[in-house]
Amino acid sequence: MFGLDELGRRDSEWDLDTAYLSLEAQQNSGRAGPAPTRIDALLPDRPRVLLRGEAGAGKTTLLWWLAAHASAGTLGAQLAPLNGLVPFVVPLRTLRAEGGTFPAPAQLPDAARLVIDAAPEGWVGRVLESGRALLLVDGLDEVPQDDREQAHQWLSRLLDRYPDIRCVATVRPLAVEPGWLDSQDFEELRLLPMGDRDIEAFVAAWHRAARLDDDDHETLGRLERDLVQQFAQNPALRDLARTPLLCAVICALHRRRQGLLPETRWSLYDSALTMLLGDRDKQRRIEAPEGITMNVEEQAQLLQRIAIWLVRGGQSELHRSAALRQLERALPGMERLRGQGSPEAILTHLLNRSGVLQERADHIYQFAHRTFQDFLAAKEFVEGDQLNELLGRAGSQQWYDVILLSAGHCGRREHPVLVNGLLDALPGPADTVAQDELVVLAALCAQHATWLDETTRDRVRTAVAGLFPPRDYEDVQLLARLGPAALDHLPDPAHVADGDGSRLFVDLINEIGRAEGLPHAHRWALAHPEHSYRFTKHWGRYPVRAYARQVLALFDLAYDDLRIDTPEKLAALRDLPTAKALEISGDLTAAELRPVLCDGPWTGLSFRRNSGLTDLSFLTDCATQLKSFSLSDCPGVRDLGPLSGLPALTHVELDMSCLPGTALAATASRELRSLWLDHLTVERLSQLPAHPGPRSLNIERTASLEVDSLDGWTNLRRLGLSARTPARPLLAALRQAPQVSQMTLSLSSATEFADEQPVLSLVELSLYLETDVLGLEWIPRVFPALRSLTLLAPTHVDQIDVSPVRTLPGCEVRVAGSARIVGDAPSP
Numbered sequence: 001m002f003g004l005d006e007l008g009r010r011d012s013e014w015d016l017d018t019a020y021l022s023l024e025a026q027q028n029s030g031r032a033g034p035a036p037t038r039i040d041a042l043l044p045d046r047p048r049v050l051l052r053g054e055a056g057a058g059k060t061t062l063l064w065w066l067a068a069h070a071s072a073g074t075l076g077a078q079l080a081p082l083n084g085l086v087p088f089v090v091p092l093r094t095l096r097a098e099g100g101t102f103p104a105p106a107q108l109p110d111a112a113r114l115v116i117d118a119a120p121e122g123w124v125g126r127v128l129e130s131g132r133a134l135l136l137v138d139g140l141d142e143v144p145q146d147d148r149e150q151a152h153q154w155l156s157r158l159l160d161r162y163p164d165i166r167c168v169a170t171v172r173p174l175a176v177e178p179g180w181l182d183s184q185d186f187e188e189l190r191l192l193p194m195g196d197r198d199i200e201a202f203v204a205a206w207h208r209a210a211r212l213d214d215d216d217h218e219t220l221g222r223l224e225r226d227l228v229q230q231f232a233q234n235p236a237l238r239d240l241a242r243t244p245l246l247c248a249v250i251c252a253l254h255r256r257r258q259g260l261l262p263e264t265r266w267s268l269y270d271s272a273l274t275m276l277l278g279d280r281d282k283q284r285r286i287e288a289p290e291g292i293t294m295n296v297e298e299q300a301q302l303l304q305r306i307a308i309w310l311v312r313g314g315q316s317e318l319h320r321s322a323a324l325r326q327l328e329r330a331l332p333g334m335e336r337l338r339g340q341g342s343p344e345a346i347l348t349h350l351l352n353r354s355g356v357l358q359e360r361a362d363h364i365y366q367f368a369h370r371t372f373q374d375f376l377a378a379k380e381f382v383e384g385d386q387l388n389e390l391l392g393r394a395g396s397q398q399w400y401d402v403i404l405l406s407a408g409h410c411g412r413r414e415h416p417v418l419v420n421g422l423l424d425a426l427p428g429p430a431d432t433v434a435q436d437e438l439v440v441l442a443a444l445c446a447q448h449a450t451w452l453d454e455t456t457r458d459r460v461r462t463a464v465a466g467l468f469p470p471r472d473y474e475d476v477q478l479l480a481r482l483g484p485a486a487l488d489h490l491p492d493p494a495h496v497a498d499g500d501g502s503r504l505f506v507d508l509i510n511e512i513g514r515a516e517g518l519p520h521a522h523r524w525a526l527a528h529p530e531h532s533y534r535f536t537k538h539w540g541r542y543p544v545r546a547y548a549r550q551v552l553a554l555f556d557l558a559y560d561d562l563r564i565d566t567p568e569k570l571a572a573l574r575d576l577p578t579a580k581a582l583e584i585s586g587d588l589t590a591a592e593l594r595p596v597l598c599d600g601p602w603t604g605l606s607f608r609r610n611s612g613l614t615d616l617s618f619l620t621d622c623a624t625q626l627k628s629f630s631l632s633d634c635p636g637v638r639d640l641g642p643l644s645g646l647p648a649l650t651h652v653e654l655d656m657s658c659l660p661g662t663a664l665a666a667t668a669s670r671e672l673r674s675l676w677l678d679h680l681t682v683e684r685l686s687q688l689p690a691h692p693g694p695r696s697l698n699i700e701r702t703a704s705l706e707v708d709s710l711d712g713w714t715n716l717r718r719l720g721l722s723a724r725t726p727a728r729p730l731l732a733a734l735r736q737a738p739q740v741s742q743m744t745l746s747l748s749s750a751t752e753f754a755d756e757q758p759v760l761s762l763v764e765l766s767l768y769l770e771t772d773v774l775g776l777e778w779i780p781r782v783f784p785a786l787r788s789l790t791l792l793a794p795t796h797v798d799q800i801d802v803s804p805v806r807t808l809p810g811c812e813v814r815v816a817g818s819a820r821i822v823g824d825a826p827s828p
Contacts, residue, residue: 056245
């Protein structure tokens with residue numbers, strides 16, 4: 001955690017659980033996807049993920065945290081499918097620094113340069129083939145643009161050879177184009193900026209860790225409370241803290257300065273470096289420990305030379321010999337310093353004393369964070385009067401952050417050169433930055449300028465105005481990088497047609513959020529109430545109470561699921577009388593929920609990711625009209641008895657990972673129509689209480705379940721099974737339950753139906769095949785009455801022959817997924 005090591009921590013290594021914070025992420029699908037969700041909840045159901053995130057967003061910390069806990073089997077209920085997997089961490093920056101190639105399978109254990117024993121011969125291959133591998137590829141953006149195709153080929157070939165590998169790869173937001181890994185079935189997620197509650201949690205964790213090394217807990221407590229108050233009262237400061245890196249920088253500076261903080265992102269970095277490079281040794285009464293003394297500017301000058309060499313080479317790590325060469329070139333111009341020691345001694349001093357340059361492995365060095373490298377390189381470009389070189393690199397995504405940071409180093413003379421140069425730049429065919437991105441970059445650089453001539457400012461305003469209206473959600477994300485300044489270019493909502501045109505403007509307002517977005521959200525909500533869902537799902541991006549009153553209260557919320565994840569949102573429900581369905585997450589206790597929910601008009605309540613909830617008895621006072629109830633990842637709840645007192649309940653979804661099977665007896669009413677069960681721990685369906693009422697039963701995210709009997713499920717019509725289910729007892733149970741006419745089933749192969757007796761009652765079947773598409777000829781024999789059949793082939797199967805199932809008379813056959821159809825064509 002940044003800032004703690006230099007503040008006196010005796011041990012330079014930190015527990016990952018102290019540094020890790022589960023952040024929100026969102027599908028990066030080129031459109032406004034589902035509501036933001038904690039990354040812990042998104043990863044288990046996605047075998048392959050490309051995770052995009054800004055610098056300092058916590059991507060690397062997430063990968064190492066996953067590696068540590070997956071190998072130890074200590075991940076919580078949500079990430080339980082990853083427990084026991086063997087992690088292989090591949091930090092691409094290290095491979096580049098050592099001049100190495102991308103690792104072959106047998107080299108994966110050595111990629112992270114951990115101190116571990118050599119793997120037994122053939123062990124890696126066995127792990128990869130068995131599906132027990134978790135591949136964690138860190139920093140695709142740190143591979144030079146010219147080598148990215150090689151990185152793509154390496155990863156694709158590895159996954160083609162071992163298709164059961166789970167993989168998470170990280171990259172900065174704009175480094176590779178959308179869908180870069182679609183061919184390997186990667187889903188793209190985007191780490192979102194920390195919300196206000198995340199910032200509070202991070203501040204608490206930072207100060208909790210600081211107390212481990214400082215006995216003055218009273219002062220730390222006072223500083224923590226003061227910082228929380230500053231965040232609450234200063235939206236600009238709060239907006240600076242939206243990434244873990246910057247939040248940690250603020251915590252460290254706040255402690256060092258006893259509450260006084262810088263006001264801009266650039267000045268935060270500058271202050272952090274000054275703190276790290278400043279008079280730490282003097283404060284600790286350490287005098288010239290290597291016989292060398294350097295002031296802040298001298299250290300910065302040397303580090304700038306190393307940083308600019310790394311940036312020019314597209315690297316983030318360098319070998320000792322390369323570092324020494326940069327120092328040798330810099331020292332002749334530093335008269336006071338060159339007489340104190342050799343380049344080797346100077347380098348040792350920088351490594352030991354600065355805290356900015358670190359040894360990653362033997363003779364391999366990197367900056368404490370990539371952002372500090374870019375910041376110092378940008379300073380060198382500006383001080384060296386090399387803006388033209390920067391502008392010449394504007395077409396490369398790899399230089400985007402360096403150019404942006406250079407704006408903070410520019411003075412009155414340089415700013416117009418930089419901004420106008422970006423506006424004049426014309427991307428070439430090989431460039432990876434589009435013209436629109438350059439306009440946004442120019443506008444962001446202009447925001448840094450204390451003074452900028454009016455002609456240049458007018459050019460920026462005109463260029464940004466030319467980006468409106470946004471054409472798609474990618475445009476929305478690009479414009480949102482401008483922050484509240486983008487809101488000045490919104491049209492009058494009354495003059496924008498309903499539908500897609502207004503939708504993208506609403507998405508842009510919600511991407512920006514904050515207090516500045518609130519009046520715009522109010523006007524657009526009045527003019528376009530058809531977008532109520534988009535406004536409700538982004539509630540957390542605005543001041544909670546004001547947004548409820550000024551925006552959400554404008555809508556009829558009877559048909560929207562309102563997400564309640566903080567006490568502030570819970571309290572704001574009194575301003576939203578039309579709300580009827582709530583998704584409640586976070587550690588809200590029964591004592592907090594009861595007074596707010598009591599006697600409410602709730603027809604749907606969903607409780608998710610709540611470790612503090614242990615008792616549902618408050619439901620009997622709060623939910624007499626409740627029709628739908630859902631419980632997921634609430635490990636403290638062990639008793640469902642209160643559900644038996646809810647007379648209107650017709651739909652129930654339950655995470656059974658921490659519930660005994662007998663707890664289901666409370667839901668076995670004849671009014672219940674639909675039951676969804678996840679993470680069952682029983683071995684056979686007969687071990688659950690039979691439910692006479694439901695017409696639909698779905699069992700998902702369960703490792704294995706034997707459906708040995710459907711006795712007592714007298715009203716059941718539809719059965720959905722995504723658990724590994726033996727075919728023979730299932731078919732026997734179906735023959736004894738003729739009321740079941742529809743089924744969704746995940747099965748290794750249709751060969752499991754071989755030689756089985758027919759099931760005459762089933763008329764609709766959706767079959768998800770996990771291993772192969774063999775044995776389809778058994779489907780007509782076992783299910784002769786089918787009128788509808790949907791087949792989904794495994795992802796590694798590229799074609800499916802449907803002719804064996806065309807013998808079913810009058811049956812409509814569909815094929816889902818990407819497999820090419822051969823043989824007789826399916827029904828349209």
